[in-house]
Amino acid sequence: MTLAAAVPARRKGDKGIDGSADARLGLMLAAPIVFAMLSLVLIPVASTLWESMHRVNPMMAGTPFIGLQHYRDLLADPIVNEAWRNTFIYVAICVALETAGGIGAALLINQAGRWRRYLLAAVVLPWALPGVVNAVVWGWIYNPAFGLLNGILVAAGLDFEKFVWFNDRTIALFAVSLVHVWRMLPLTAVIVLAALQSIPNDLYEAARIDGASRPKMFANITLPLIRGGIAIAMTQSTVAAFNFFDEAWILTGSARGTRPILVQVYLEAFQNLHFSYGMALSVLVMIASLAVSLVYVLRVQRVTRLD
Amino acid sequence: MDMRLSHRIGVWIGIVVLLVWSVGPIYWAIATSLTPTPDLMSQPIHFFPEHLTLNHYQRLAGFGYIASGDVTVASQFRNALLNSVITALAATIVSIFLASLGGYAFARLEFPGRQTIFFIVIATIAIPGYTVLIPLYRLMVSLKLIDTYLGVTLIYLSAFLPLALWLMRSVFQQLPLSIEEAARIDGAGRLTILFRIVMPLAAPGLVAASIITFLGAWGQYMVPLIFSPTRTKPLTVLIPEFSTKNFVDYGLINAAGTIAMIVPILIVVFLNRYLVSGLTAGSVK
Numbered sequence: 001m002t003l004a005a006a007v008p009a010r011r012k013g014d015k016g017i018d019g020s021a022d023a024r025l026g027l028m029l030a031a032p033i034v035f036a037m038l039s040l041v042l043i044p045v046a047s048t049l050w051e052s053m054h055r056v057n058p059m060m061a062g063t064p065f066i067g068l069q070h071y072r073d074l075l076a077d078p079i080v081n082e083a084w085r086n087t088f089i090y091v092a093i094c095v096a097l098e099t100a101g102g103i104g105a106a107l108l109i110n111q112a113g114r115w116r117r118y119l120l121a122a123v124v125l126p127w128a129l130p131g132v133v134n135a136v137v138w139g140w141i142y143n144p145a146f147g148l149l150n151g152i153l154v155a156a157g158l159d160f161e162k163f164v165w166f167n168d169r170t171i172a173l174f175a176v177s178l179v180h181v182w183r184m185l186p187l188t189a190v191i192v193l194a195a196l197q198s199i200p201n202d203l204y205e206a207a208r209i210d211g212a213s214r215p216k217m218f219a220n221i222t223l224p225l226i227r228g229g230i231a232i233a234m235t236q237s238t239v240a241a242f243n244f245f246d247e248a249w250i251l252t253g254s255a256r257g258t259r260p261i262l263v264q265v266y267l268e269a270f271q272n273l274h275f276s277y278g279m280a281l282s283v284l285v286m287i288a289s290l291a292v293s294l295v296y297v298l299r300v301q302r303v304t305r306l307d
Numbered sequence: 308m309d310m311r312l313s314h315r316i317g318v319w320i321g322i323v324v325l326l327v328w329s330v331g332p333i334y335w336a337i338a339t340s341l342t343p344t345p346d347l348m349s350q351p352i353h354f355f356p357e358h359l360t361l362n363h364y365q366r367l368a369g370f371g372y373i374a375s376g377d378v379t380v381a382s383q384f385r386n387a388l389l390n391s392v393i394t395a396l397a398a399t400i401v402s403i404f405l406a407s408l409g410g411y412a413f414a415r416l417e418f419p420g421r422q423t424i425f426f427i428v429i430a431t432i433a434i435p436g437y438t439v440l441i442p443l444y445r446l447m448v449s450l451k452l453i454d455t456y457l458g459v460t461l462i463y464l465s466a467f468l469p470l471a472l473w474l475m476r477s478v479f480q481q482l483p484l485s486i487e488e489a490a491r492i493d494g495a496g497r498l499t500i501l502f503r504i505v506m507p508l509a510a511p512g513l514v515a516a517s518i519i520t521f522l523g524a525w526g527q528y529m530v531p532l533i534f535s536p537t538r539t540k541p542l543t544v545l546i547p548e549f550s551t552k553n554f555v556d557y558g559l560i561n562a563a564g565t566i567a568m569i570v571p572i573l574i575v576v577f578l579n580r581y582l583v584s585g586l587t588a589g590s591v592k
Contacts, residue, residue, distance in 0.1 A: 019417060020585070026418030029408040033468060034424060036405070039429045043440035044446070044578045061441045087550050096540030122329045128571035128582070129333075130526035133564040136550070137336040140557050143579055148335050151352035155446045157395060182332065187586065194587040214314065243435055250547050262437060269441050270533060286438045293433055305509045 043283035052280035058273050080281065082256055083264040086173065087242065092262055093177040094241040099234055101181065102188025103150055103226075110196050120193070127186035135219065135250035138179040142166070142251075152200065169257040176258055179247040184240050187234040195229030196222070235296040242289040324408030333568065340364070340562035347557055356490030363562035372520055380549075384563060386538075387545040391567070393456055394541060397464035398524040402471045403517050404510060405464075410475025415487070425476070432469045435478070437529065438464075444533055455536050458557055462530055467520045474519070474588055479505065523583075525570060542567045 003216055054063045074080050105123055112119045126134065141148045142165045152158035166172040199222065218220045245262040252258040254267060265285065269278030325341050339347065342356040345543030410419070413425045443462060445451075452458030482505065491501050506513070528543045535541060546567060549560045573580065 022497065024417045026412040026416030026421065030421075030424060031410045032419070033472065034429060035433070036464055037428050037431060040443065040461060041434065041439055042427075044442035045434060047442045048438055094434075104321070105325055108318060111318050112322060115322075119326070120583065121575050122326055122581060123462075124582065124586075125333065125572065125575050126329055127586075128575050129568050130528070130543050130571070132526070132528045132547060133336075133567045134332070136546055136560055136564050137332050139497065139550075140339065141332060142333060142559065143557075146347060146352055146557075148352065148354075151354070154351060182328075186329075190586045192582055221370035230543055231567075239433075239435075245437075265437060266529070272442075273446075275441055276436060282435075282441065283437045284373040286435055289435050290433055300494050302576070305358050 010225055020034070047277045048283060051276050052283050056276035056277050056279075063276075064181075070277050071284070073277070074281055074284065075245055079256065080261075081262060083259050083261045086257075086259055087244065087261040089173050089246075090177055090180070091238055091241040092243050093174065094180055095234055097177070097181045098185045098188045098237045099230065101185045102233060103192050103230065105185065105189035106192035107197055107222075120190075121191055124186045126182050127184065129183070131180075131246035134183055135179055135247040138182070138247075139251050142161055142175060145190045165251055166255075166258070172252065172255075172258050176248050176251050178304055179251065180244060181239065183247075184237060187236055187240075191233040191236070192226055192229050195226040199225050231299055232294060235293055238292050238296065242285065242292070320368050329348050333572075336561045336568070337565050339557060340565045342558060344556070363558040364566075365532050366559060368564055374384050380559070383545060384388070384542075387540055387542045388566070390456075390535070390539050391541040391543070394459050394463065394535075394539065395521050395524040396533070398459040398467060399517050399521040400409060401460060401464050402467045402520045403475075403513060406468055406471035406475045407506070407513060408470050408501075408517060411479050411505060413472070414476045414479035416497075425472075428469050429473055432473075440533060442528070447534060454535055454578070456539055459531060459539060462534060463524045463527065466530070471516045471520050472586060474516040475509070475512060477588055478509045478516075482508050511581060511584070514578065515581040518578055518582050519585045522571055522574065525567075 051063075053065060053067055055066050055069075056063050087272055109119050109123060144150060144162045144164045149165070150160045150163055153163075165175045179282055199286070203221050204217060207221060242263060243264070244260045247267045248258060248260050249266075254263065259267075261281070262285065265278050265282050268281060338356050341359050341361070343358055343360045343362065346353070346357060367384045369385070370380065414423060433469060443465075447453050447458045447462075450458070452461070486504060486508070487500050495503070526543065527541075531539070531544050532539050535544065538551055542563065546560060546563045549556060551561065
């Protein structure tokens with residue numbers, strides 16, 4: 001889609017008379033960006049790759065080359081594997097809930113009539129807030145003795161008095177995911193809403209004349225036409241869930257049962273000061289995240305080509 | 308008719324659930340921040356505060372009747388608020404300045420390597436930010452930029468520039484070329500065209516890109532946790548620290564959280580149109 005958008009903008013006659021002046025100005029305007037990205041992203045990535053094959057540890061002298069030793073150690077490290085497992089669980093829970101909830105929210109916003117503007121603003125709100133603040137507020141909501149959640153459940157007559165949400169691992173993973181879902185669901189909703197709005201109304205008119213029911217129209221008109229948008233939203237959800245850090249760190253700290261892989265990177269590098277070991281792990285996370293994005297991008301391309 | 312009525316009822320129930328889900332936690336944070344501490348520690352809990360107090364906010368501001376320990380809380384909070392505002396604004400101004408100039412160059416000017424450079428810069432969006440945090444940390448240590456506004460701003464710049472560039476380029480591409488061509492025939496130079504004609508037309512896109520960059524920087528946690536440990540510590544790093552002591556002061560935490568939420572809330576209330584347009588434009592890659 002990138003190229004399709006870029007190509008029409010390239011005009012044949014654009015070079016014109018002052019082509020060389022344009023080229024100079026263009027390079028001048030692009031230069032600071034190139035410099036910033038080179039020095040702050042590309043060279044650091046290269047150095048991460050390079051140093052992950054060395055032993056870099058402020059507590060130990062020298063930085064000897066050790067090849068793929070860190071990577072071998074990482075694959076055998078039970079704590080790292082547990083963190084991977086947690087991250088995959090987070091990805092599964094978050095992507096599923098954000099996609100289902102986001103589509104539902106978009107459909108509701110689309111039908112809200114004149115309240116739609118306000119409903120959209122309310123739905124977008126959690127995305128705009130700092131993730132850390134959300135985590136702190138939700139931590140208070142989950143409070144066993146005085147929290148809102150147990151308060152509601154007790155008021156509803158259920159036996160949740162002083163129920164601790166972070167004791168059981170499965171429940172804790174869900175509870176932590178839910179805070180992340182609260183923040184990221186709006187993005188899915190907004191993307192799907194944009195896709196919904198691009199569906200021409202006559203399609204529904206025609207289906208209505210043919211006597212199609214609502215569920216039928218949804219399955220045969222709406223869903224196929226928002227598939228591209230859903231795929232894009234799922235890519236965003238997946239990458240965000242792989243990058244999961246803020247909420248997990250605030251709510252459960254370094255607890256192993258709920259520790260995502262990124263908290264593991266942080267602990268290795270900035271608390272244990274195993275710099276290069278942490279770097280090797282972050283390289284693995286980068287590869288996993290890029291691979292998942294790539295799968296989605298390829299699928300989106302196939303889907304959009306079918307459209 | 309019956310089907311339509313039940314459908315409408317279903318939609319309205321769904322809307323109410325959606326509203327409670329989205330706004331409920333925010334309401335709870337604000338309600339907690341206005342409730343006296345003894346009331347917070349009572350059971351059963353009250354869904355609406357029985358008594359209201361501004362005490363938690365007073366302690367953050369350092370006004371009125373406060374305990375001696377609150378003097379540090381107030382000064383820490385003031386500094387963190389100031390740091391959040393400064394770093395988020397600096398990141399936004401620098402990113403949008405570079406992204407709008409660069410976006411115009413990538414949209415309208417022919418220069419060698421244009422497509423390649425653009426592709427590489429955009430591709431960095433897919434690289435998770437923390438892959439570079441460790442080398443950046445050592446770079447910043449060697450440049451003595453840890454815990455400085457400049458250091459944090461540079462890291463935010465590297466994180467938010469690609470998306471802003473992407474947004475700005477698509478904004479410029481959507482502007483009609485004929486206006487610029489007319490101005491050129493009248494003898495206006497490229498920079499005159501850019502600043503006098505194109506930028507004003509691109510204002511909605513500039514606002515959208517600025518909002519997204521600002522909110523991104525305002526909510527950042529991991530970057531300042533590593534790069535702004537003390538003097539330049541922002542709200543996002545300070546607020547969780549209120550709860551590390553033995554006694555968690557929920558009123559104070561929620562008051563601080565509410566203040567950190569006010570800016571994003573105002574942006575959503577008044578500028579949601581731009582925000583949503585930026586989010587959809589930014590995601591349709």
